[in-house]
Amino acid sequence: MATGIPQRRVLRTDIPGPRSAELHARKIAAVASGVGTTLPAYVVRAGGGIVVDVDDNHLIDFGSGIAVTSVGNSAPRVVDAVRAQVEDFTHTCFMITPYESYVAVAERLNDLTPGDHEKRTALFISGAEAVENAVKIARHHTGRSAVVAFDHAYHGRTNLTMALTAKNMPYKHRFGPFAGEIHRVPMAYPYRWPSGSATCADQAFEAFTTAVRVQVGSDNVAAVIVEPIQGEGGFIVPAPGFLHRVAEWCRDEGILLIADEIQTGFCRTGDWFASTHERIVPDLITTAKGIAGGLPLAAVTGRAEIMDSVHTGGLGGTYGGNPIACAAALAAIDTMHAEDLCGKARRIEAIMRPRLDTLVERYDQLGEARGRGAMLAVEFAEPTPALAGAVSAACHRAGLITLTAGTFGNVLRFLPPLVIGEDLLTEGLDILDAAFQEVL
Numbered sequence: 001m002a003t004g005i006p007q008r009r010v011l012r013t014d015i016p017g018p019r020s021a022e023l024h025a026r027k028i029a030a031v032a033s034g035v036g037t038t039l040p041a042y043v044v045r046a047g048g049g050i051v052v053d054v055d056d057n058h059l060i061d062f063g064s065g066i067a068v069t070s071v072g073n074s075a076p077r078v079v080d081a082v083r084a085q086v087e088d089f090t091h092t093c094f095m096i097t098p099y100e101s102y103v104a105v106a107e108r109l110n111d112l113t114p115g116d117h118e119k120r121t122a123l124f125i126s127g128a129e130a131v132e133n134a135v136k137i138a139r140h141h142t143g144r145s146a147v148v149a150f151d152h153a154y155h156g157r158t159n160l161t162m163a164l165t166a167k168n169m170p171y172k173h174r175f176g177p178f179a180g181e182i183h184r185v186p187m188a189y190p191y192r193w194p195s196g197s198a199t200c201a202d203q204a205f206e207a208f209t210t211a212v213r214v215q216v217g218s219d220n221v222a223a224v225i226v227e228p229i230q231g232e233g234g235f236i237v238p239a240p241g242f243l244h245r246v247a248e249w250c251r252d253e254g255i256l257l258i259a260d261e262i263q264t265g266f267c268r269t270g271d272w273f274a275s276t277h278e279r280i281v282p283d284l285i286t287t288a289k290g291i292a293g294g295l296p297l298a299a300v301t302g303r304a305e306i307m308d309s310v311h312t313g314g315l316g317g318t319y320g321g322n323p324i325a326c327a328a329a330l331a332a333i334d335t336m337h338a339e340d341l342c343g344k345a346r347r348i349e350a351i352m353r354p355r356l357d358t359l360v361e362r363y364d365q366l367g368e369a370r371g372r373g374a375m376l377a378v379e380f381a382e383p384t385p386a387l388a389g390a391v392s393a394a395c396h397r398a399g400l401i402t403l404t405a406g407t408f409g410n411v412l413r414f415l416p417p418l419v420i421g422e423d424l425l426t427e428g429l430d431i432l433d434a435a436f437q438e439v440l
């Protein structure tokens, strides 16, 4: 079984090895080239902090399939729940003949998300679909059409979510025209704030309120959408206090606050949701990625009066809240409770953060280390992708799966599974050290 995989790195060939190279040639001939590949090592098994490829190399996983397998790949409770559900029934469509697990996932999300107000949840398939629906609900409830998003934001690849996403390449380039009524404002990004981090929160807040009031008109704005730590944008932690002030201001203006917790949610940042660190209680929260241990599931959770303002039949989809994905989500959430994965994320931070700080001290080319819990990154000072790409490639050759991010492609980001063993975590950090030595 996948979870029986020894938690050790083993390299039997170059990475990628010969069998992966063969599969990759088939991929290039069969799969649309727009679908990229970070590391063409073809996977046969994965569990804990290890990914095994077709050449029997055992790679250390600092990516979790982009913050998805927080409970580990093929986590035991998830495997059991999925197996049982597949034997009972695979699909009915919740809108046709419903089932308990969907309701139970909604109850859990209503309970776990920030705020003790009454809530409702609707389930979907992908993160982008959840964001689309959060915007639909916000517009319907407020009767307003404008939506405000931030610099460096990532909210998905569908037409509306491309419009919300900030970065042109690769997400938007020549894919327009985009959905209308999306307005962009500066993010309080301390490291790159022109006048320095000390003035960042105040000036960004001023710029935000001015743009919304003067350029868009507060009365026209249905919602402000924000990632409490920006993910693809480079693990940008907003300047302290910024989001809290944004949330209070939105409340006074009758603007809904949507927290996109698709990457930050489910223990990733050391709490169930990153909104908690920012002392914000969003009106609507979107979740996906870590929710179901690798099965496709997404959700919008929000204030009951907002969610229930939509007419019956206005929300849904054929597969949203599929029973197999719901069974996996319940098992994944049980795992997070039983194994205290929020505590594990904080422990990962305690081990990783000093090592990343040391790298920043050692290499002038690095600008800063940042992040929370098991969502950590280092940013290169130079706003170009060359060094982050080179270090990441060196990690891959040594059997460590790393990802890059950032508006400038100059951020190395780390998202280990929360169940990763400390030996493996330390070995991964040693490989990262060696990759820096090799490249810089």
Ligand SMILES: *Cc1c(COP(=O)(O)O)cnc(C)c1O
Binding pocket: 125, 126, 127, 128, 129, 131, 154, 155, 156, 157, 227, 231, 232, 260, 261, 262, 263, 288, 289
């Ligand atoms: C990944 C991501 C999305 C999109 O989710 P998909 O499941 O890929 O559609 C949206 N928002 C954030 C913050 C994300 O990290």
